Amino acid sequence: MYVAAVTHEEPKRATVIANVLGDGKRFSKPPIPVTYDTERREDRVARRRSGWTPAKIVGVD
Numbered sequence: 001m002y003v004a005a006v007t008h009e010e011p012k013r014a015t016v017i018a019n020v021l022g023d024g025k026r027f028s029k030p031p032i033p034v035t036y037d038t039e040r041r042e043d044r045v046a047r048r049r050s051g052w053t054p055a056k057i058v059g060v061d
Contacts, residue, residue, distance in 0.1 A: 013048055014055035
C-alpha cells in the first residue's frame with residue numbers, strides 16, 4: 001500500500017495518502033471522482049505543483 005508519493009521534478013513535492021492514516025478522515029475532504037487518462041505530462045506536473053507540499057528528501061539517492 002502506498003502511504004505517500006514524491007515527484008522527480010524539481011522542486012520536489014510530496015503528498016501523503018490520508019486514507020492509510022489511523023484517523024485519515026480528519027485530514028481529507030469528500031472524494032471527487034477524477035480521470036487522468038488523457039492528462040498531458042505538463043498538466044500533471046502543474047497539478048502536482050499546485051496541490052502537493054514542497055518536500056526535502058533526505059537519505060535517498
